[in-house]
Amino acid sequence: MSQSSEVLLPRFARAERWVHRTLGILVGVLLVTGAFMFFPDLGSLIGNRQIVTTVHEVAGWLIPVPLLLALGSRAFRADAGRLNRFRPSDWDWLRSRDRRSGRIRVGKFNAGQKLNASWTLGALIVMFGTGMVMFWSSLFPDSLRTGATFVHDWMALAMAVIVLGHIWMAYNDSTARAGMRTGSVPESWAEREHAEWADEVRSR
Amino acid sequence: MTADPEAPARGTPVGRRVVLGVVGLGVVGVATGRVLSQGVSDVVASTAPGLASVIPAAGGFRIYTVTDGYPEIAPADYRLAVSGLVERPLTLSLADLAELPQTQMTKDFQCVTGWRVDDVPWSGVLLRDVLDAAGVEPDAGALRLTSFDGAYTESLTVEQAMRDDMLVATTMYGAPIEVKHGAPVRLVAAPMYGYKSIKWMDGIELTREVVPGYWEVRGYDIDAWVGQSNGRSDEPVV
Structure with missing residues (x-):
C-alpha cells in the first residue's frame, strides 16, 4: 500500500471485515482464557478461575452471532460459496512445490485458505457443541461429559496451532493484512497471489 | 453482480465435506472420549510421563484455585x-x-x-x-x-x-x-x-454439625464418595 498511485481492487466487503475482526477477537479471547484454565502453570499466574471461566463462556456463546449476522451479507455468502468449492486446480496447487510462484492461477481464495476456512467452521461447531455439554454438564451422562472435555481439549490445541499458522501467514504479508483491514488490495499483489480473481474483478 | 464467475467449473464442495468431517470426528470423539482419553493417558504415562504435567488432557492434574494465584508460605x-x-x-x-x-x-x-x-x-x-x-x-x-x-x-x-x-x-x-x-x-x-x-x-x-464447604454451598454433594455422588458413576478409586 506504499504506492498510493497503484490501482486498488476491492476484495472484502465491510460485513466480511467486521465478521473477521469480531470472530478473531472472540477466538483470541477463547484461546487465551482457555489456556489459562487448561495449563496449570499459566493458571497459577492469575488464578481467578471463576472470572476467567465466565469470560470464556460469554465469548463462547457469542461465537455464532457474527456468523449468523454475516449470512445477511451477499458478499459474505458469495465468498462462503467460493471457499466451499474445490476445482482441479486447487488440488494441483496443494500438490505443487511452487504453489507461490503464480504458475497455477489462483482464484479469490487459494486451496489453503479454503481448507483453513472449512476447518475453522467445523472446529467452531464442535467447540460450541462440546462447550455446551460442559456448560450444562448435569444434563449429560458422565461418559459424554468426559468425551466432550476430551474433544474440547484436543481440538483447542489443534485450533491454537492453526490460528498461529494463520497469524504467521498474515504477519508475513502486510498487503494481505491491509486487504482485510481496508477491504482492498493493490492490483500487482492480486496478480501475483490471485491472478484469476484479478482478471475477474477487472472484467466486471 | 453477474453469475458466479467460477460457475463454469464450480468444482466439488470440499469445504462442506471438511466441515462435516470435522463435526463427525467431534461427535465420534465425544461418544468414545472416555475410552480414548484413558488410552491417551496410558500411552503418555508409558512413553512420555512428563507430558501429562504440561498438557492436562494427556492425563495430568488440572489445577483449580478459587482465589488469585496460589497462596505461598515459608515452610518455617x-x-x-x-x-x-x-x-x-x-x-x-x-x-x-x-x-x-x-x-x-x-x-x-x-x-x-x-x-x-x-x-x-x-x-x-x-x-x-x-x-x-x-x-x-x-x-x-x-x-x-x-x-x-x-x-x-x-x-x-x-x-x-x-x-x-x-x-x-x-x-x-x-x-x-x-x-x-x-x-x-x-x-x-x-x-x-x-x-x-x-x-x-x-x-x-x-x-458439632457439618458446616458445608466452599463447593458444597455451591451445589456439590457434601458426602462426595467417588462414583456414588454428584450424579456420577466413576469407578471407585484404588
Missing part, C-alpha cells in the same frame, strides 16, 4: 491449627507433623469434572492420627477444614475422617508437595472427589 512459618471440640487444641509446625506417625498411600485422584490421575503416591500423617493427638471430644460430629488461601473450606464427618485413607499429606510423588498442589500441607480424601482434598490446609476445627 507454616502452622496447622487443630481447634474446636478437642481436648488439647494444637498448633502443629511441619516439624511437629514429622514427629507424628508417618503413613504412605498410593491412590487414584478423581475429579468431579471427570479427569482422573492414576496411582498418585502421597505421604504424611493420617488425619486420624492428628485427631487422636488432639483428642476429639464426644460431642464433636464433624470437621471444618480451612485453607490459608483465605477462601476455600471443606467438611468431613468425624466418622469419615477416621478412615484409613484420609491423609494430611506433606509429600507427593516422593517430594514435598508443590505450591500448585497445596504446599506445604493438603488433605487427601482419597475415596472422595477431589474438591474434598483441600489444598494449603491450615485449620481443622471440630464442630
Whole structure:
C-alpha cells in the first residue's frame, strides 16, 4: 500500500471485515482464557478461575452471532460459496512445490485458505457443541461429559496451532493484512497471489 | 453482480465435506472420549510421563484455585491449627507433623469434572492420627477444614475422617508437595472427589454439625464418595 498511485481492487466487503475482526477477537479471547484454565502453570499466574471461566463462556456463546449476522451479507455468502468449492486446480496447487510462484492461477481464495476456512467452521461447531455439554454438564451422562472435555481439549490445541499458522501467514504479508483491514488490495499483489480473481474483478 | 464467475467449473464442495468431517470426528470423539482419553493417558504415562504435567488432557492434574494465584508460605512459618471440640487444641509446625506417625498411600485422584490421575503416591500423617493427638471430644460430629488461601473450606464427618485413607499429606510423588498442589500441607480424601482434598490446609476445627464447604454451598454433594455422588458413576478409586 506504499504506492498510493497503484490501482486498488476491492476484495472484502465491510460485513466480511467486521465478521473477521469480531470472530478473531472472540477466538483470541477463547484461546487465551482457555489456556489459562487448561495449563496449570499459566493458571497459577492469575488464578481467578471463576472470572476467567465466565469470560470464556460469554465469548463462547457469542461465537455464532457474527456468523449468523454475516449470512445477511451477499458478499459474505458469495465468498462462503467460493471457499466451499474445490476445482482441479486447487488440488494441483496443494500438490505443487511452487504453489507461490503464480504458475497455477489462483482464484479469490487459494486451496489453503479454503481448507483453513472449512476447518475453522467445523472446529467452531464442535467447540460450541462440546462447550455446551460442559456448560450444562448435569444434563449429560458422565461418559459424554468426559468425551466432550476430551474433544474440547484436543481440538483447542489443534485450533491454537492453526490460528498461529494463520497469524504467521498474515504477519508475513502486510498487503494481505491491509486487504482485510481496508477491504482492498493493490492490483500487482492480486496478480501475483490471485491472478484469476484479478482478471475477474477487472472484467466486471 | 453477474453469475458466479467460477460457475463454469464450480468444482466439488470440499469445504462442506471438511466441515462435516470435522463435526463427525467431534461427535465420534465425544461418544468414545472416555475410552480414548484413558488410552491417551496410558500411552503418555508409558512413553512420555512428563507430558501429562504440561498438557492436562494427556492425563495430568488440572489445577483449580478459587482465589488469585496460589497462596505461598515459608515452610518455617507454616502452622496447622487443630481447634474446636478437642481436648488439647494444637498448633502443629511441619516439624511437629514429622514427629507424628508417618503413613504412605498410593491412590487414584478423581475429579468431579471427570479427569482422573492414576496411582498418585502421597505421604504424611493420617488425619486420624492428628485427631487422636488432639483428642476429639464426644460431642464433636464433624470437621471444618480451612485453607490459608483465605477462601476455600471443606467438611468431613468425624466418622469419615477416621478412615484409613484420609491423609494430611506433606509429600507427593516422593517430594514435598508443590505450591500448585497445596504446599506445604493438603488433605487427601482419597475415596472422595477431589474438591474434598483441600489444598494449603491450615485449620481443622471440630464442630458439632457439618458446616458445608466452599463447593458444597455451591451445589456439590457434601458426602462426595467417588462414583456414588454428584450424579456420577466413576469407578471407585484404588
